[in-house]
Amino acid sequence: MTTQLWRVESLMRTLSARRLRTRVGRDELRRVRRGVYADQPCDDEDELRALLLCLPEGAMLARQTAARRHGFGVLRDDLVHVQLPSTVPKPRLPGLVVHRSVLPTRPVVIRGLPCVPAARCAVDLARTTRRLDALPVLDCALRSGVVTRDDLSAEVVVHRALRGVRQARELVPLADGRAECRQESQLRLVLLDGRLPPPEPQVWVHDEYGFARHRIDLGYRERRIGIEYDGLSHLDRDALRYDRDRVNWLDAQGWRMRYFTDRDLYRRPTHIVATIRAALS
Structure with missing residues (x-):
């Protein structure tokens, strides 16, 4: 009810x-x-819905809050982000972040909640968040199926005079809907920013009978170099046993695997680039 x-x-x-x-x-x-x-x-x-009742007419969910409703909420934020017309007074409510609407926006309604359209929401985040978080947003937006690359490219043109649009313009061509997690997208961006060849996301490795046996986060198929992010999911004992069997099988197929952790990704990205550059050469 x-x-x-x-x-x-x-x-x-x-x-x-x-x-x-x-x-x-x-x-x-x-x-x-x-x-x-x-x-x-x-x-x-x-x-x-109760919050929106307290806001002026024309308010709609935006940024991280709207992204969660659209299906690409990869950025964590407990605050509620809304967009308001520039002509109305700015309300001051706890837990509320207000973004002024510079461009005309027609909301889409998701489960009774007015939201900024998906492409605009994705580009807003891509131009206003740090670069390492922006690509995961675009990847996830494509993966969710609510936008296409053409939608994002067209939206970037609309945003051409706004702050941060250069970053969004650079990242939209790099976005790939095959990426399956935030860290995988970030790892790919580190390699691209290190001027390495673009790795392929979600590489399936087949056995001698042609059956897809294992999937690698990122890889260079022709060189048989695989790249993976090791997160908390790999610490479980059963997962560890599976990973060891998987690594041994991939090694037998001629794949050279390289693994990186949150320490590598967020504190020493140059180590990641140097490691993969050495493997490629």
Whole structure:
């Protein structure tokens, strides 16, 4: 059953202040946030709907918050990001980040929530976040299927006069929907920025019968060099056994594997570039 939400002004047309307090005391109404009440417990979507009721007309979810609704929310952020027309006063609410709308935007509605369109949301993030986080956004946007590369390229043109658009323009041609995680995209960007040949994401290695046996995060198929990010998922004992069998099988097929961790990715990217350059040469 859909949760019903009301502004207090609407409730006060039919209820006295005393009656409103009574209904709240009996849990017939629940205060979601200041000035907004609901008829039952609220989930995250209801909380967002309640927030939008407190904002001026034309407000829509944007940036990381909209990206999660579109299916490419790879950036973690507990704040709520909204976009507002530049002509309305900026509200000050806890946990809210307001972005001014410079370009005309027609919202798309996702599960009852108005959101900035997917391509605009992706390019907004690609031009305003740090470079290492921007490519994972574009990769995931393509992987989700809600945008195409042509959509992103066209949106970059629309943003041509805005801050950070140069970064977005450089990264859109590098985006690849085959990437399966944020760190994989970041690892690929480190190699590209190190002026190495573009590695292929998600390389399948087949056995002698032609069956796909194992998949590698990134690879140079012709040179049989594989590159992988080692995260927490590899620390489980069963996963470790599987990884050892996998590494031995790939080694027997002539693949030279190189593994990197978060320390390599975020603290010494030059080590990654030097290691792969040496392997390629």
